[in-house]
Amino acid sequence: MTNFVFILADDLGYADLGCYGGRENVSPHLDAMAAKGVRFTQAYSNSPVCSPTRFALITGRYQYHLRGADEEPMTDRLRGSTEIGLPPQHPTLASLLRDAGYRTALVGKWHLGYPPHFGPLKSGYEEHIGPLSGGVSYFSHVDRGGKHDLVENGEPVNHDGKYLTDLLSERAADYIRRRADDRSPFLLSLHYTAPHWPWETRSQGKANPETDRDITHKHGGSIHVYRQMIREMDEGIGLVMKTLDECGLDDDTIVVFTSDNGGERFSDNWPLVGGKMDLTEGGIRVPCIAHWPKGIAPGTVSNQTVITMDWTATMLEAAGVKADERYPMEGMSLLPIFKxxxxxxxRPMYWRMNYRRQRAMREGDWKYLAIEDKEYLFNLASDERERANLATREPHLLQSMREQYERWSAEIRPCDPNAYIGLVYTEKDMPSR
Structure with a gap:
């Protein structure tokens, strides 16, 4: 049976990795993974913010079906909510694979609702260690509210002083060794918080009390710290890949790496414009690599448009597991691309975002984008920086794509007008639009 390791970075920019044109050598292990597998040039996240993308990944469906996707971002203010989170009764990638005989684990960030009503162990994962919220200190593991937020299998666990990226990497490697010992097929979701704020590296060595008072760290960080955080995540991924090889699991394991949304303050999104919170390309186009020696030729590059929830359909098909008929997959399997x-x-892909009333659709080379009351039409094949608005030159295409978007949107649960939309940064802090 095929194993799965799904690695999710947090807020990584499109051009941060060497294999995507990065300006510094921060990702030798990921670059090697791309050289031995397939690199997607037209990969997208389901959302320009964290939680909605994670809803789409775990369900294999557009996140807008669920109430939690309206919360941008899903912060610790929602602790105790009975409504906003991933419903435990909803089938997930983890629960479907578990019920088919797979062992399942989430190592890292959850961010899909808080106990006692929501959590990884309620949604198909047999094991979990990591934070439940969107971001924590890398050493003291406190969240935005100053609350300790590191749990293991539903209970608080203390690893104060341990650099979180290293803790997650080591636990992932340990999980692989255990599965090699019992010869069970497995799904390992390795969801890093790196390189999300607060910007802290291994060399810092311990928690910074000033940072811990406000881990959103608006006054801190630098491009150099940010790049080092990527290096340290990359080293952990190297450990995971080495462990798979040493355990003889390399050929039988599909490893996927991507990001939950576009880059933030210190990210490199070139040549794309915008970033996290935006439906411009910089907010939703992400690096994406897949490695599977048995099924992917080395050095492959694909221009196929893909989106996060496609990986759910891909893994289920590779495992020979059917989706729940009540919740059909809305992503598509990428196994044909591997071959x-x-x-x-x-295929068309759609997005919507409460912040600034953003709507977007991509089909083929064309992208329809609406921000508040302004509409745009871009040909991404010739203008991936989205500088030449062709709306007035192609009015019929604009109308056709708008109508297609509206038909899709009408079939999805409407946005909740009371949803919380909280911004970590002010407008001046966000990337240029």
Whole structure:
């Protein structure tokens, strides 16, 4: 049976990695993974913010079906909520695989609702260690509210002083060794918090009391610290890949790496414009690599448009597991791309975002984008920086894509007008639009 390791970075920019044109050598292990597998140039996250993308990944469906996707971001203010989180009765990638005989674990960030009503162990994962909220200190593991937020299998656990990225990498490697020993097929979701704020590296060595008072760290960080955080995450991924190889699991394991949304303050999104919170390309186009020696030719590059929830459909098909008929997959399996990288599978993709009333759709080379009352039409094949608005030159195409978007949106649960939309940064702090 095929194993799965799904690695999710947090707020990583499109061009932060060397294999995506990065300006510094921060990702030798991920670059090697791309050289031995497939690198997607047109990969997207389901959302430009954390939680909604995670809803889409775990369900394999557009996140807008669920109430929690309206909360941007899902902060610790929602602790105790009975409504906003991933419903335990909803089938998930983890629960479907578990019920088919897989062992399942989440190592890292959850961010899909708080106990006692929500949590990884309620949604198909047999094991979990990591934070429940969106971001924590890398050494003291406190959240935005100053609350300690590191749990293991539902209970608080103390690893104060241990650099979180290293803790997650080591636990992931340990999990792989245990599965090799019992020869069970497995799903390992390795969801890093790196390189999300607060910007702290291993060399810092201990918690910074000033940072811990406000881990959003608006006054701190630098491009150099940010890049080092990527290096340290990359080293952990190298450990995971080495462990798979040493355990003889490399050939039988599909490893996927991507980001939950576009980059933030210190990210490199070139040549894209915008970043986290935006439906411009910089907010939703992400690096994405897949490695599977048995099924992917080395050095492959694919221009197929893909989106986060496609990986759910891909893993289920690779495992021979069917989706729940009540909740059909809305992503598509990418296994045909593994076999034939130049294959083109046309399909529309849609996004909406409460912040600034953003709406977007991509089909083929064309992208429809609306921000508040302004509409844009871009040909991404010739203008991926989204500088030339062709709305007035192609009015019929604009109208057609708008109508197609509206038909799709009408079939999805409407946005909750009372949803919380909280911004970590002010407008001047966000990337240029």
């Amino acid at each position: 034939e990288p130049q294959l083109s599978m046309p």
